[in-house]
Amino acid sequence: MKFLELSEIHQVTIGVVKKIIDICKNQNIKYFVMYGSLIGAVRHKGFIPWDDDFDIIMLRPEYERFMNYCYTHKEELKPYQLINRYTNENYPFNISRFCDCRYEMIRDDGEENAGMGIFVDIYPFDGLGNNPMSMMDKFILKKFFLITCLNYATIQKINTKNDGVLKSACKRLIWGICHAIGKKRWLRLLVKFRNTYDINESKYVGCVVWDQGLFIFEKDWFNNPIMMEFEGMKVAVPDKYHEILSIVYGNYMELPTPDKRIPSHEYKIIKI
Template structure:
């Protein structure tokens, strides 16, 4: 078994735990991005991919985080701003303890856990995704730099200079104040009657997509996602059923260290 396949199967194990908790508490979730693309095109992981992404509308996301306090087994770690002070992302990860799966951009951040993970994104109402993105993108980068993440490692001199400026600005703000500003910006349209939802990356989707979810086969299981998955995937990827050329088949997560420990399979 290749290392990548081993990683995928461990991520699948985490995903099944997410599903179990959601079903126990009647919480709605949905596959998004490459996870949904893999489910539809490959009936599982995209063969060269190394992550899993699930989305929740904000209210279900908060319920899931609360449920994890009592129902997440000890071998897993729920990583958020509240459980890991140096974690700088406005979405949660569930990590597998006893493993290491280190992303390049974590830089000098001293995370409580850095194991194999599944990403969990809250989706909030958004009246104007483009306008909101300008503000949230700045504060997201401000928090990353504040927490020691290296987000300019692959950029040229101009990019590095810009991020050096952002890092200097971050000295005048506390982590808590940046987090509050980010959260307020992301959630300010919740409760309004608008057609769009956005995740951390300000990728807008039609709110109506989350109103009809169906199980879609993924590996040896099935996970919920949009019944109108064709609409979502077409907007996101275009001709999504045609795989990219072989020289473009790579992941972009910048993993620099992998240790599977007792979870390594032959």
């Protein structure tokens, strides 16, 4: 079994990105490069050398249009495929991944690969109202609760190896309760929660369905994409990329220490 080198993963990922861009261009769907990939575009004009994936965001209406296109053109998109909780019940995340399924993910964390190959993360941004600072504590607390419970309901086993007796017992109890309620119920609650605010009426947006924390951005920052070089191609980035990256990372132009320059995912890739 020959695992792909990071440089090979990068090359295949570029093909996945180009396919997404083609769909967005043909369907007039607005996307933005985000997170580590946005740092890569700004700082490296390509991948951060140790990064192992690619991140895109879409505002919820654009995200839904992209999802629907992929659902209705599934056969003609092959070998590319959109994978999320609605296309594969074993998929463990609340965002979608657009994958090149000529490759297979080999996970070493005990979770199923859910059909994922080499992928691009696609994050939906939902509305956060017009004055989020007045209610963000409660909102983030509820987000943390729902996503934690959904994660517990999804995983087949929990790691209590380094936990004490009391902590281990609590984790097992929570895991049991969340499984008893079922991940479909938690998913429905998360869908209802993400619709707390109408994105069309919101001044602020953020990714409600991912991670326990929450970064808050002005929706207007995602109105006007500018084109930036990334590994020899042009990709759309927010015109307020400096403000966005400063919120998420602080001094994003400063390289991390050498011990942190490692891929963030615990899996390997093979060609099928």
